[in-house]
Amino acid sequence: MxxxxxxxxxxxxxxxxxxxxxxxxxxxxxxxxxxxxxxxxxxxxxxxxxxxxxxxxxxxxxxxxxxxxxxxxxxxxxxxxxxxxxxxxxxxxxxxxxxxxxxxxxxxxxxxxxxxxxxxxxxxxxxxxxxxxxxxxxxxxxxxxxxMTIDKQKEFYEFIKKELGNDIDIVKVDSNLATILNILANEDLSDGIESPEINSFEINKKIEFNNLQTIQDTIDEYKIYYSKLNEKYMEFDKQGANKSLSVFRLIKNQYTRILATGKESHDLFFAIIDSLIDIIVKSKNYIEIPYEELEMCVNILVVDTFVRCKIFKNPEGYSHVITR
Structure with a gap:
């Protein structure tokens, strides 16, 4: 919530x-x-x-x-x-x-x-x-x-984050992403999910299609890390571990599980983030990092997975296959 x-x-x-x-x-x-x-x-x-x-x-x-x-x-x-x-x-x-x-x-x-x-x-x-x-x-x-109303609460949250949150350290983000990817990629995936589609299309179309206009700012804020995250996936996949697929499958697993509870799109999106944070902090491999850094990295992961068409519905006629 x-x-x-x-x-x-x-x-x-x-x-x-x-x-x-x-x-x-x-x-x-x-x-x-x-x-x-x-x-x-x-x-x-x-x-x-x-x-x-x-x-x-x-x-x-x-x-x-x-x-x-x-x-x-x-x-x-x-x-x-x-x-x-x-x-x-x-x-x-x-x-x-x-x-x-x-x-x-x-x-x-x-x-x-x-x-x-x-x-x-x-x-x-x-x-x-x-x-x-x-x-x-x-x-x-x-x-x-x-x-407060949810809109006012979000506005106040953004104020507190600007005043008391840490500045973005791209080196630290890079390191934290690697750590979090390792944790997620090693999670037990006993509930089998089909290999996710590797699609891309106009992001705004998908936002509208899924009634996610209320989190447009969140998606815009974190989609800029697409290239940085892509570099991490490529580095790991060159090692033969195929960590990108493991991470996508885990995030899609959380999406599928939470979707079944009937949450609205807006709440579903943030519930996925909360679920992933919970998985990470409970991992035996987790080395604690400041919460705002953890939250930022998980936001990057979920927005990236959304952009890559791994979670939420894809508008008909707008998707196309890419190779990576």
Whole structure:
């Protein structure tokens, strides 16, 4: 299910960020705290339709407040510390006199804030502040993500991936593809499947034919690795192992099995990816790599298999045999 796919990635990345901020803070490395101000502003804008801006960019060293949204009248502090003392210290700042009538949001970027949401606080400037609603932590964000529409969730997933995902290292991709191909090619194929057709045709026609327009971007993103993957297949096949056929058969096996469950095309596509990831991580030959790298390589494999006409229906009249 795509919701679990998106949510699990978001959850992992936000949890990693919280842990990283806390661990670096213990040795007084606070660079991530500074970068997080703009990141959390953009994230909250996306989640809650705010217009937050980093006040420290507009005016350096603003005491007690990091973000401001003049349109929705919100001011916010982003902090890796989440204690009663810290929140009350913020509420006492004179800057609240300048922002009369603004609602105060306290953003805990590394600590769970459940206890703070149940607390009461001294509020000498009478700022608009309800702890149960206005103290935001990772759990708040996770709960918000869970209630999003699938389209909004995907948009947020892409944002997190851009902000917290790793840059593409083509050398690492090359090595990871080789490792994953080896694992998949050695899987038990006791359920015999006929040798797959070796066909190619216009990709967009097949996308439309299978009602996969919602993942057009995914296919476009990963189809560019066709040549790179083809090189890997050719290298392995020259060794006489015929690994390309083994990989195609395994992926088609997953497609056939999951298709029988009645999933819609969109969900079927991502279920194949999830199934392959599960096979890989459970393999005795698997040497752990970062999840986003594993996910990327499996996306490349599945998109490539789709393009080569090994999975999903082929539009009549558009396929032709190629040799490889």
């Amino acid at each position: 795509n919701r679990s796919h998106y949510f699990n990635y978001i959850d992992k990345k936000l949890s990693w960020l919280a842990w990283r901020i806390e661990s670096r803070g213990k040795i007084n490395l606070l660079d991530l705290n500074i970068y997080s101000e703009t990141f959390f502003a953009d994230m909250l804008n996306m989640l809650f339709e705010y217009q937050l801006k980093n006040l420290n960019v507009i005016k350096q060293n603003v005491e007690g407040i990091d973000l401001v949204d003049t349109e929705n009248e919100i001011i916010s502090q982003v902090s890796s510390t989440c204690t009663k003392q810290k929140i009350e210290s913020s509420l006492k700042k004179k800057i609240f006199e300048r922002y009369k009538g603004f609602r105060f949001k306290f953003i805990s970027i590394s600590k769970n804030a459940d206890k703070m949401r149940e607390s009461t606080f001294d509020n000498p400037h009478n700022a608009l502040f309800k702890p149960a609603e206005d103290i935001i932590d990772t759990t708040t964000i996770q709960n918000k993500v869970l209630t």
